[in-house]
Amino acid sequence: MITVDHMNFELVENYRDAFDETQFESKYSEVLNKYDYIVGDIGYEKLRLTGFYRDNKKKVERDKKYSAIQDYLYEYCNFGCAYFVLRKVPKTEMKEREEDGDEDAVETKEAETVNEVPETQTNARTLAARQHSNKQ
Template sequence: MTDKVNNDNKFTKQQPLRHSLASVTLNGDHLKINKQLYQILVNKQEAINLDVLRKKYDPYLDQYDFLVGDVSSDHLRLRGFYKDNVQTAIDRKQRAIADYLMEFCNPGGPYFVLQLLTPVHHYKTDSRKNWGSTKKHRQSARLRKDNNLSYRHHQPMVHFKKRETGKMSKEVGIHHSFIIKKRKSSN
C-alpha cells in the first residue's frame, strides 16, 4: 500500500527540466552562472548548493541585478530583483529584498543573496519624467501653450440654437410630482 502512495506522490518523482542545465562555478565570494558573474552578498547557513543551483537556474533570471535563493524543505526557490533606479514594480526592486525574506522565506531558514557584477545592465530612463525641469524647457512649453491659445481664438465659434419647450401642465400624484413639456411647433 505504501508503494502505491509513494508512486502517486508528485513531489517524490523527478521533475522534468524545462531548460538546459546552467554552468555554475564558485571562486571565493564570486559565483559565475553561465556568462553572468555574481558577488555573494549573503550566504546564510551555507545555502548555496551548486548542484541544486545548476538545475534550478533559469536563463530568464539573467535580466535581474540581484538574485535571492531560499531553501525550504530541500527545495531551492530563486527570485530576481532590479536596482532601485529601474522603473518597475516596487516589489521587484532592491529595497524589497528584506521584505521578501521576512514575508516569504522560512524564519531561520537558509538563504543567499547574489549581486550581478558583469554584464552591467543599462536601463532606459523615462526622459518625460525630468522634462520641463530646466528653464529652457519651461519657456518652450509656455510658448507652445501661448501659441495654441492664440490659435484657438481665431477659430470661429459654432453656436447651435436651443430647442424651445413649453410648459403644459403640472400633475401631482400620490408619490410623484412631474412636469409634462411639449415642444412648440415651428408653424
C-alpha cells in the same frame, strides 16, 4: 565569482550556509538573466530562486527592487530559513576588474577557459561565508 549561463555573480549574503553552487546551477534559468540580484531560499529542502532589480532602476515595482528583499524573506519564506543573495556582475565591471589586475577576475577568466573553479577561490568563498554566518 560564480559563473552560470555566461553570467557572472558574486555572493553578497549567505545566511546559514545556504549557497550550494551545484544546486544553484541546476536550478538557474535564463529567465533570471534580466535581474540584478538573485535570492535563493531553501524551504523543505528545496531551493527557490527569485530575481530583484537594483534600487535605482526606473519603472520597476517597489517589491521587485533590492531594498524589498528583506520584506520578501519575511513574507514569502519560512521563518529563519537559509537563504543567499547573489549580485550580477555586469560585463563592464568584469572588464574593469581585469584591467585593474583584480586577481579574482583574472582567476575567474582563467577558470572559465577550463570550466573549473580555482581551489583558492572556492576556499576564499567558503571562508567568507563562514565568517558571515558566524557574525549572525
